[in-house]
Amino acid sequence: MSPDSAPAAQEPDHPAAHAPPPGLLALFLAFARMSLAGFGGVLVFARHAIVDQHRWMTAEEFNETFALCHFLPGPNIVNLSMVFGSRLRGIAGGVAAFTGLLLPPTLIMTVLAIIYARFGDVEVLRRILAGISCAAVGLLIAVVFRMMTPLFKRMDVVVIVLMLGVFVAIGVLRLPLQAVLLVAIPVSIGATYLMRRKVAA
Amino acid sequence: MTSENPIWALISTFGLMSLFAVGGAAAAVPEMHRIAVDVHHWMTEKQFADAYAIAQLSPGPNVLIVTLIGYAVAGIPGALAATLAMCLPTALLAYYVSRLLSRPSQSRWPALIQAALVPLSIGLMAASALILAQSTDRTFVALLLTAAVAVVASISRVNPLWLLLAGGLLGFAGIV
Numbered sequence: 001m002s003p004d005s006a007p008a009a010q011e012p013d014h015p016a017a018h019a020p021p022p023g024l025l026a027l028f029l030a031f032a033r034m035s036l037a038g039f040g041g042v043l044v045f046a047r048h049a050i051v052d053q054h055r056w057m058t059a060e061e062f063n064e065t066f067a068l069c070h071f072l073p074g075p076n077i078v079n080l081s082m083v084f085g086s087r088l089r090g091i092a093g094g095v096a097a098f099t100g101l102l103l104p105p106t107l108i109m110t111v112l113a114i115i116y117a118r119f120g121d122v123e124v125l126r127r128i129l130a131g132i133s134c135a136a137v138g139l140l141i142a143v144v145f146r147m148m149t150p151l152f153k154r155m156d157v158v159v160i161v162l163m164l165g166v167f168v169a170i171g172v173l174r175l176p177l178q179a180v181l182l183v184a185i186p187v188s189i190g191a192t193y194l195m196r197r198k199v200a201a
Numbered sequence: 202m203t204s205e206n207p208i209w210a211l212i213s214t215f216g217l218m219s220l221f222a223v224g225g226a227a228a229a230v231p232e233m234h235r236i237a238v239d240v241h242h243w244m245t246e247k248q249f250a251d252a253y254a255i256a257q258l259s260p261g262p263n264v265l266i267v268t269l270i271g272y273a274v275a276g277i278p279g280a281l282a283a284t285l286a287m288c289l290p291t292a293l294l295a296y297y298v299s300r301l302l303s304r305p306s307q308s309r310w311p312a313l314i315q316a317a318l319v320p321l322s323i324g325l326m327a328a329s330a331l332i333l334a335q336s337t338d339r340t341f342v343a344l345l346l347t348a349a350v351a352v353v354a355s356i357s358r359v360n361p362l363w364l365l366l367a368g369g370l371l372g373f374a375g376i377v
Contacts, residue, residue: 036260039365044354048361064315065299067322072298074219074291075264082292083299084327094296102288105261106268110280113253113272124373129258131372134332134343135365138350145355147323159320166324171331177223182322192317194310 019055021088023094030054031081032099036108039132042077042101044139047146056088059150066137078102158191207275208282210241215267215286222291233266243274264288343377 022030034045043066050060065087069079078101085097113163151159162184214236221231230253237243244252252273256266264287271283302311338344350364371377 001206014254027302035262037360037362038260038262039258039362042262044361049320052358060344063319063323067318068299068302068315069295069324070325071223072224072291072295073221074295075222075288076260077262078264078288078292079295082296086296087299087303091296094292098239098288098292101262102265102284105259105265106280106284107262109256109259109265109268110272110277113269116251116255116269117272126254128369128372129254129376130337130343131346131368131370131377132365133257133337133368134346134377135350135368136336137330137337138347139354139361139364140326140333141347141351142354144326144330145351147326151320151323163320163324163327166321167327167331169328170325171328172223181321185318188317188321189314192313196313 018058019083022054022056024092025090027085027096028088028100031085031097032104035101035105038105039136041136041140045076046080047143050084057084059147063150106135106175156195158195162188162191208278211271211274211279211283212286214241215271215283216290219287219291220294229264230266233270237270237273241274243270248273340377346377361376 006138030049034049035042037045041163047062047066050056051059057065065083066076066080069076069083072079079098081101082094084094085093089096148163151163166180167185169184171174218232218236218274224273234249238246249270250291252266252269255269256263259265265284267283267287268280271279272280273279274280302315304311334344334347338347346368350368353359354361354364368377
């Protein structure tokens with residue numbers, strides 16, 4: 001893959017918000033760092049590092065990349081590392097980010113597995129976990145709010161209604177995921193198509 | 202089935218499972234439980250619950266509960282095999298799809314589809330935040346902690362790690 005095909009955004013959006021693409025080692029280290037910080041889920045830390053700290057992507061680009069990984073099978077954040085790394089640095093970048101994300105915690109997890117096999121009681125851990133989980137949910141709520149801000153800034157009523165619709169259908173009404181997506185995906189694609197045609201006209 | 206090489210059983214199980222795990226690792230946990238506890242008897246009920254707690258508590262993607270399952274089945278080689286089987290195939294799939302979508306072309310459909318998925322993805326995230334909050338925040342203090350963390354993380358740029366640490370300390374002290 002040629003290196004010049006790496007950047008994701010073809011349309012000229014906000015070039016001022018971008019930092020130069022990182023090297024392979026920097027990618028590996030950045031993902032290792034967000035992974036090791038990622039107690040109770042890595043998304044919060046991934047967005048913090050990629051958008052706020054390093055400015056490798058704008059908030060909109062991060063949303064689009066995450067949405068893609070969200071709708072493909074497999075662990076989202078692992079997919080994100082591969083897609084993000086490869087968009088910046090080709091397949092080597094993808095592998096660097098993937099390895100950075102998975103290698104350190106896998107080693108830690110293996111050590112914990114050995115310790116657990118020896119001692120096998122995690123009552124204290126579970127108490128600590130209860131507190132961490134509460135905080136982790138709070139962080140998730142905050143990151144969802146931050147991901148919403150680009151949508152609210154554009155004040156696209158259709159987009160906001162779609163988002164709220166999915167939220168209510170899954171979160172409040174607890175409808176089955178497949179059924180909701182079967183309706184929501186075609187509706188969203190249709191609405192986006194119509195809106196873009198209106199803008200172009 | 203069980204007389205087969207356990208490493209191969211891990212690879213085929215988790216490789217296949219990852220391809221159907223749309224919506225993230227959390228969605229796959231019930232299926233992992235069914236396979237590891239009920240079908241293959243790799244772990245007991247308590248071992249699985251402990252593995253889940255350890256995976257949540259440790260750094261890294263929560264999908265790494267498969268590392269613990271793999272270790273329980275076949276030691277260190279099992280841990281590595283399960284992790285790679287769960288993560289690599291779908292990551293490569295995501296790479297190819299992403300390259301397909303970001304290839305410069307005359308068609309505007311790829312960009313359009315990607316843009317159309319954004320509000321749905323965020324809506325789903327918001328829904329899982331709500332569902333998680335309902336299952337986690339059983340007491341008033343817990344709810345208060347969640348709300349406080351959400352507000353602080355929304356309006357400040359404090360490193361999220363400190364907020365988790367605070368939560369862990371409150372849990373250790375038995376307050377939450």
